[in-house]
Amino acid sequence: MPSSLALTAIIGAPLLGFFMTIVWSRAAAVVASLTSMVVLVAAVFLAVSVSAHGAVLTSLGGWDAPLGIELAADGLSVMFMIVSGAIVLVVGAYAQHEFVHPGTETRSGFAFWPLMLVLLAALNGIFVSRDFFNLYVCFELLTLSAVAMVTLNGKTESITAALRYLLFALLGSILYLLGAVLLYAQFGSLDMGVIGQSVSSSGAEILAAGLMTAGLALKTALFPFHGWLPPAHSGAPPPASAMLSSLVPKASYFITIRLWFDVMPELAGNPLTLALGGLGGAAILYGSLQAIVQTRLKMVVAYSTVAQLGYLFIVFPLAGGDSAAQPWSAGAWTGGMLHALSHALAKSAMFLCAGLFIISARTDDLEALRGIAQTMPMTAFAFTLAAISLLGLPPSGGFIAKYLMLTSAFASGGWIWAFLILAGGLLAALYLYRPVRIMLSLPKQPGQPFKPISRWWQVAPLVLALGAVFLGIGSNEPYALLQIGRPVAAETGL
Amino acid sequence: MIDSLFDLVLCALIIFVAFAAVSGRDLFTAIVFFIVYGLMVAIAWLRLEAIDVALAEAAIGAGLTGVLLLGAYGRFKNIDAARMGSWVPLPVLIVIALAATGLSAAVGVVLIALDPNGLGLIPAVNANIAQSGVFNPVTAVLLNFRAYDTLLESIVLVVALVGVWTLADNSAWGQRVGKTQSVRANGVLQSFGRTLPPIGLMIGIYFVWAGSSQPGGAFQGGTILAAVGLLSAMAGLFPPPRVNDARLRLSVIAGPILFLAVAIAGTAWGGMFVLPADLAYGLILAIEIVLALSIAITLMLLVLGPPEMTETPQ
């Protein structure tokens, strides 16, 4: 009973916060902090409950599926909710300096807080929903709040980026919706559990799953549908970018994983897993090469997201299809999930660092940041830590994730995947070495061109970067938690 | 025989009008055809015995969407003809046409292969409607069986409004929403705007109230109320509200917040969204009424757009 209460609090609290920040915008920052704390506590409570008693399931309104909507939290959803709650909490604390308006209300000072909270509600809604149509509504909630966040600074480029983002996202939604409709026509249900029990590889199911995957891939910015991501993520204000780049694409990825590993593993044949893995590999190479040639820090970080999202799709050939029944499957799957989580922490840290650099140097032009580490050692350190996790160097979360995926790739004899993982790491070293070297080098001209930034403000990205590292050092707990509710019996991957 | 002939003719017309809306020569023609298209689709819904959907399609799909598109078209007057856009290059066009045809065909094949006796959730709805508190099965699904979806949907509207407002100029924040309207005193529009609201108000409230047992409900009724409000605002009967007006913001979220409160109160009766059978009718009616008002105001504000006025109108 209390755990189903926690399950409802995790969505209800941010929605309540959303309403409060609209009518009481003077206290918005406080409301947002309290709300994300409640969410984090509820998520941790759920984690304890899930690891003690297994997955939590509740039927809303007392109506069981297929008539009603069911929510469920397993190890995977709990891990994603903890990381999202933590990121939103830290980003909210950071944003107090940017979006709090003493005196009269301002446009962005009003809009940021409700958008942030409804984004959190939508994410949590996606992580626990078992109903394909309910997921569609959650995705629309997520999309509209994310698109609105891109426009917060009001610049023409941002409006253009937001429009491009909205068009891609709407196309993704509508393809997904068509898939959900076909599933209902076939099964008379929208519930993952009910559908999963009666999968029969009919034409309706194959078309529906294909449409949903295409729609979700559009929303996850999988290569070659990545075009909207870099301008949108680099055009938003840094606290918004931090959430957009770390969390929003993970939501659609999360449902792709649910679809192919939980609901329809029978349909996940080799053509599909190879195609997804191939696109993921192309994303790694293309995103990394683009990141190398960018001249603005936020663009480097945004293209790095394109590349890092690519890794997530290599999970499909390593853990799905013919690999599903193999001993390395569990390791590859868990590695992919850990990568999604550690990337979320590292990427949000990087965007917050970039935000601080922009405030200090008034630009994110890489050359203009030369020697900024002298003024802001803490932030430069945080950026470097986050870079270590993205590169997959020990002892970070990124290391554990890539290690698991790499060992699975070797075990399966998938040399091409192993090559892509390693090549991606090397390329990441190239595109992250440059900003780090520029930050740490001596300033060109003496004197202080940089505005000093309060220490407290600089704590925020450091906390997130440390989180990414600790996900590696203390990886036993998350590893164990991720296995709970996993459909295929967990193998010891480590 | 005559019945299915009617269906065939209607469907042919719908496809023809949709084609005109998608490929109409100029933008204005396309929008007008889109509105006609929406009305014809509403007739199709009547043929499928989905009267609630027909109402929603006519009011929201054709009406409000059409108003939004026409409003935007009005803003395009200063744009160069050369920058109004055109078709994508021909090779791309061919690929798109092939892909779209392929998808249509695939969906068609899947439909033909479906079990022709598929009942969906009709038996489940019929078995449980007695406990839902209402007699209209669509309202039972919307406000009881799947109330969570409906709550989120009402919040999507509010998020869209926040997003629209975010597009204001920094300097316009705190101003009245929409563009300054100029209306001739005692002109035709103004007298129209005075005559219609009482009738519209009555119809809107009737839809909300009737929703528990007959077709209608908060969304259809709210849309009609929004139209009444828009017409009155256009006729200059009241000035558009200011974006930071506390009462306005409260009225926008009142419906969703009451909905959420009832959902949370359900935990006392056994879980979130649980409505005890004896209280369900009253609670659903209360949610519908307040939600309809909030939806009406939100829809009206969505059409009016972000604050743009530089001065308070006369």
Added chain:
Amino acid sequence: MITDALTIVLTGTGLIFFVAGTVGLLRFPDTHSRLHALTKADNLGLGLVIAGLMVQVPSPLDAGKLVLVWALAILAAGTTAQLVARSALKKGQSAPDDEGMQ
């Protein structure tokens, strides 16, 4: 049987007016004469269709609703016709004089 015949005659006549109005909309040269054709013919056509339907409905309440539909349509058509005519005048199209209209 008689009511059915009445319905067929009334709605049939109404449809003829709709056709006439549509032809006028397509064939007449300027905004004002088009409006004239459209509103006059359509309001009358709708009235006849509604009269044809009214003999079929069971209760006076339903008949009242049909009349309300007609009244609202006339009100809306009249107002929009006025607004369209005024905006056409503003754009510089002059209204044809009365003899020219007949």
Added chain:
Amino acid sequence: MMTWASGWLIYGLTGATLIGLGLFGFASHTNLLRRILAFNVVGSGIFLVFGATGFRVPELGADAVPQALIITGIVVALSATALAVSLITRHASLSGSATLPDDDREDR
């Protein structure tokens, strides 16, 4: 009440056609308002498919669940359209163009 046994299929196939038509319009125009209009055609096509499959056995009437979800879908589509239209007008007033920048270049 329909007399032809598979009357629902006529509407289902019409919906399928509308989906293709709408997607074609969405991808083939560069004018943003036209693309949003086409997006709404796709949406109503999907809804028509949904509603038609819920009316496969006319003797039992229409399935209420698709009807309710379609109403939800219509409102969600309107919300997205409202945000899109505001973005488009804002974009047009800032840039003087009714298309996205890349498409603008192709036209000239």
